[in-house]
Amino acid sequence: MNFSANQELYTYEMIEQTADFLKLRVHFQPKIGIICGSGLGSLAQDLKDRIEFPYSTIPNFPVSTVEGHAGKLIFGFLSKVPVVCMQGRFHFYEGYPLWKCAMPVRVMKLMGVSHLIATNAAGGLHKNYKVGDIMLVKDHINMMGFAGNNPLQGPNEDRFGPRFPPMNKAYDKELIKKSIEIGENLGLKDNLHTGVYTCLGGPNFETVAELRALKMLGCDAVGMSTVHEVITARHCDMHVLAFSLITNECILEYDSQNEPNHEEVMDAAKMRQDTLIKFVGKIVDYIYKERCCRP
Numbered sequence: 196m197n198f199s200a201n202q203e204l205y206t207y208e209m210i211e212q213t214a215d216f217l218k219l220r221v222h223f224q225p226k227i228g229i230i231c232g233s234g235l236g237s238l239a240q241d242l243k244d245r246i247e248f249p250y251s252t253i254p255n256f257p258v259s260t261v262e263g264h265a266g267k268l269i270f271g272f273l274s275k276v277p278v279v280c281m282q283g284r285f286h287f288y289e290g291y292p293l294w295k296c297a298m299p300v301r302v303m304k305l306m307g308v309s310h311l312i313a314t315n316a317a318g319g320l321h322k323n324y325k326v327g328d329i330m331l332v333k334d335h336i337n338m339m340g341f342a343g344n345n346p347l348q349g350p351n352e353d354r355f356g357p358r359f360p361p362m363n364k365a366y367d368k369e370l371i372k373k374s375i376e377i378g379e380n381l382g383l384k385d386n387l388h389t390g391v392y393t394c395l396g397g398p399n400f401e402t403v404a405e406l407r408a409l410k411m412l413g414c415d416a417v418g419m420s421t422v423h424e425v426i427t428a429r430h431c432d433m434h435v436l437a438f439s440l441i442t443n444e445c446i447l448e449y450d451s452q453n454e455p456n457h458e459e460v461m462d463a464a465k466m467r468q469d470t471l472i473k474f475v476g477k478i479v480d481y482i483y484k485e486r487c488c489r490p
């Protein structure tokens with residue numbers, strides 16, 4: 196694998212080729228795209244009439260290398276709504292440049308997807324967050340962008356969107372409000388938050404000093420994904436809802452005996468999978484009825 200950020204960028208025609216390959220094989224048009232975070236692949240388990248594509252069989256697609264990311268694109272119906280699910284996402288630390296990590300979002304766009312639901316596992320920085328809580332992302336801090344790394348780097352492709360896209364309304368406020376309502380109806384009132392997510396490059400978990408700095412900056416949850424997908428989705432005018440499952444507490448004290456690890460992240464995700472399946476199912480249902488089907 197070539198790890199250079201200077202790998203040849205995807206052309207519009209390559210993304211189109213990938214979308215056409217999938218369109219030929221999928222007989223319905225997905226309206227909502229769902230990206231499953233670490234250990235959250237079960238969000239795709241209830242899809243009816245599913246058509247699955249291992250990433251390695253899709254032209255131009257990267258392949259997943261992380262445990263808890265199965266590496267399949269799954270089309271099907273969730274609550275009777277046509278959706279496409281990424282069971283496994285791509286992270287910068289796997290050696291992929293950010294534009295490559297986010298490429299499936301553009302494929303979704305060319306297939307007709309108008310709404311993206313991005314989910315992730317994240318460390319909880321906010322003092323009130325507990326393992327198992329859900330944080331609806333209201334904003335992000337693009338730490339990788341601070342360091343000059345962005346999925347939109349390179350010549351702009353005007354057919355997707357503008358050179359300088361705004362990002363101050365990245366997360367759909369109405370969908371956040373509705374998701375809170377849906378969560379409360381599922382009995383999750385005490386486990387729901389809205390907050391600021393930040394993505395670091397990984398793969399190491401953060402130092403105590405890094406976490407303290409992020410907290411001072413206003414971050415509520417920390418992960419290694421999602422932001423590049425959201426930027427790419429907003430660039431091509433998709434509506435975005437994102438949420439973090441808080442899978443571990445961020446360790447902010449030097450004398451703590453604990454160390455974060457990927458197993459606890461996946462265990463926490465597994466523990467919450469049934470709840471999240473219901474949560475996402477109802478959100479999908481709402482988006483489809485209230486947004487996608489409106490004349």
Ligand SMILES: O=P(O)(O)O[C@H]1O[C@H](CO)[C@@H](O)[C@H]1O
Pocket residue numbers: 231232233234261284286314315316317397418419420421456457460
């Ligand atoms: O963001 P997702 O893909 O959910 O995964 C999170 O979990 C992994 C660390 O345990 C990292 O990849 C981090 O980004």
